[in-house]
Structures are given as C-alpha cells and as structure tokens.
Amino acid sequence: MIEIDQSTCSGCEACLRVCPQQTISINDNKATVTGTRCMACGHCMSTCPSESIKVPEIEEGTKKFHSFDFDNKWLPYGQFDIAKLVSLMYSRRSTRNYKDSHIDRKILKDLIKIGATAPSGTNSQLWTFYVLPTRDAVVNFGNEVLKFYEKINNMSSKFIVRKGLKMMGNGELDNYYDEYFDLVNDGINDWKQGGKDRLFHGATALILVGSKNAASCPSDDALLATQNILLAAHAMGLGSCLIGFVIKAFEKDKRVRQYLKIPKDENIYSAIALGYPDEKYHRPTGRKQIPVTFLMG
Numbered sequence: 601m602i603e604i605d606q607s608t609c610s611g612c613e614a615c616l617r618v619c620p621q622q623t624i625s626i627n628d629n630k631a632t633v634t635g636t637r638c639m640a641c642g643h644c645m646s647t648c649p650s651e652s653i654k655v656p657e658i659e660e661g662t663k664k665f666h667s668f669d670f671d672n673k674w675l676p677y678g679q680f681d682i683a684k685l686v687s688l689m690y691s692r693r694s695t696r697n698y699k700d701s702h703i704d705r706k707i708l709k710d711l712i713k714i715g716a717t718a719p720s721g722t723n724s725q726l727w728t729f730y731v732l733p734t735r736d737a738v739v740n741f742g743n744e745v746l747k748f749y750e751k752i753n754n755m756s757s758k759f760i761v762r763k764g765l766k767m768m769g770n771g772e773l774d775n776y777y778d779e780y781f782d783l784v785n786d787g788i789n790d791w792k793q794g795g796k797d798r799l800f801h802g803a804t805a806l807i808l809v810g811s812k813n814a815a816s817c818p819s820d821d822a823l824l825a826t827q828n829i830l831l832a833a834h835a836m837g838l839g840s841c842l843i844g845f846v847i848k849a850f851e852k853d854k855r856v857r858q859y860l861k862i863p864k865d866e867n868i869y870s871a872i873a874l875g876y877p878d879e880k881y882h883r884p885t886g887r888k889q890i891p892v893t894f895l896m897g
C-alpha cells in the first residue's frame with residue numbers, strides 16, 4: 601500500500617484527484633489511506649508537491665538506464681516536439697538487413713525497461729520478457745521454429761489432408777498453403793543451406809514479450825510494451841522487426857514453448873528481432889488510406 605508522511609503533507613488534495621481507486625481521503629487536513637484498493641500506479645506519488653507519498657511496490661531502479669541519462673522530470677502536457685515524435689514513428693521501419701555486431705546486454709535491459717513504461721490494464725504490469733541475447737541463441741531458437749514449419753509445410757503439401765480438413769470446416773491449413781507454403785519452403789531451404797536468414801533476417805538478438813494470463817488485458821499489455829521497444833530501438837540506433845512466424849509457431853507447437861521454458865500461466869504475444877541495421881532509407885513512406893469515421897457529431 602501507499603505510505604504517506606503526514607508531517608510533510610500539506611493536505612492539498614492533489615493525490616485525491618488523480619487516484620483511480622479512491623484510496624486516499626483527507627482527515628484533519630492530512631492525506632490518509634482509507635480505501636482498501638490500490639493498484640500501485642503511483643499517480644499520488646507523482647502529483648504530490650511535497651514528496652510525501654511513497655508506493656513501496658514501485659522500484660526506483662526501473663527509471664535507471666545504462667545507455668542514456670534519463671531526465672527524472674515529468675514532461676508537462678504539450679511540452680514535447682510532436683514533429684520529432686512523428687519523425688521517429690515514421691522513421692522506424694521493419695529492418696530486414698543486420699550487421700553481425702552484438703548488442704550489449706545493458707542496451708537490451710534498457711529496451712525492456714522502456715517497454716515497461718507502457719500502460720497496462722488495471723496497472724497489472726504482468727508482462728514478461730525473454731531475451732535471446734546473441735546470434736547463436738537466435739539461430740538455435742530458429743532451428744526449433746523451423747521444425748514446426750517443416751511439419752506444417754509437409755502436412756499442407758498433402759492435397760487430401762488440406763482439402764479434407766477444409767471440407768470438415770477447418771480451412772486454416774488450406775489457406776496457409778495458398779498464402780505461405782512457397783514462401784516458407786524457400787525460407788526453410790535457405791536456412792538449411794546456410795543462405796539468407798528469412799526468419800530473423802540475420803538479427804543478433806530477439807526479445808519475446810509475453811504476459812501472465814492473470815492480467816486483465818494480457819495481449820494488449822504485451823503489444824503496447826512492444827511498440828515502445830520498437831520506437832526506442834530506432835532512437836538507440838538499432839533496427840527491429842516483429843516476427844509473427846514465431847508467434848504462430850508458439851501458439852501451435854508446444855515444443856516451441858517448452859524450448860523457451862515458458863510457464864503454463866503465461867503467453868508470448870510478440871517476438872522482436874533486433875540488431876544493428878545494415879540498411880538505410882532516404883525518406884519516410886506514408887500509409888495506405890486510413891479509414892476514419894467521426895460518429896454522431
């Protein structure tokens with residue numbers, strides 16, 4: 601729960617206004633914990649002008665970074681260069697060419713801390729991060745993922761199997777065959793012959809972002825943390841690429857889960873390939889037409 605130093609509290613009520621769970625009241629002109637619920641979001645602590653509030657569950661170390669100096673000040677609304685922010689967002693590209701260079705573990709740890717600045721449903725913060733920190737670790741994991749795709753390609757190459765399943769109402773394998781068979785087949789051949797790595801594109805590290813099933817919004821939490829990591833990676837000079845093929849293998853093949861030793865009470869929602877980029881762009885591209893509807897107004 602929250603600790604309030606009543607000797608310094610001025611009774612200004614700022615903490616009351618921002619608390620999402622009505623945990624604090626004012627008694628005798630001092631903030632007092634009267635509620636029984638607290639999700640340890642730290643809004644009270646952030647807003648207190650006299651620094652009288654502490655939320656023991658919050659670790660100060662999560663704000664300490666190795667690769668840059670973090671300015672431990674709250675940035676007021678509107679006081680960030682939006683043009684710079686959008687430039688970062690549009691400049692991040694899915695990187696599919698990497699140098700051999702190794703990423704320092706401290707940088708990977710920083711990326712994960714940046715991931716965890718994301719919001720999470722009821723502030724559960726039940727995300728989990730797994731790091732394959734070297735090219736060898738990425739390749740060894742790739743071998744496991746490859747076994748899954750060999751199996752799927754083999755199954756889907758059998759006309760009777762995929763059409764039979766489709767007739768029984770399961771068209772997944774048939775769709776897979778149409779959309780991915782050739783692509784995956786080429787990827788497998790290349791991988792086995794030591795050719796181009798079409799799965800991880802030669803990335804030298806992989807971060808898998810998961811969530812405990814007990815979280816109120818597990819996939820949302822993991823994917824929001826993921827986007828933070830993608831943007832931060834670009835800002836830190838790294839390239840990144842989400843690898844959906846890993847997530848599919850993870851969902852469909854328990855061996856992949858076992859290889860990574862992922863506990864049963866959690867799931868992986870994104871796999872982020874990372875490395876120092878060996879490509880550059882001259883300009884951002886826009887997006888396809890964006891469907892927007894303003895309702896009732």
Ligand SMILES: Cc1cc2nc3c(=O)[nH]c(=O)nc-3n(C[C@H](O)[C@H](O)[C@H](O)COP(=O)(O)O)c2cc1C
Binds near residue numbers: 693694695845
């Ligand atoms: C959920 C998801 C899964 C993806 N999986 C892969 C993948 O397995 N391999 C790959 O090369 N790119 C993958 N991508 C990257 C997309 O192809 C890429 O985001 C898209 O082409 C837009 O390009 P940009 O990221 O450079 O803006 C994935 C992206 C998302 C959002």
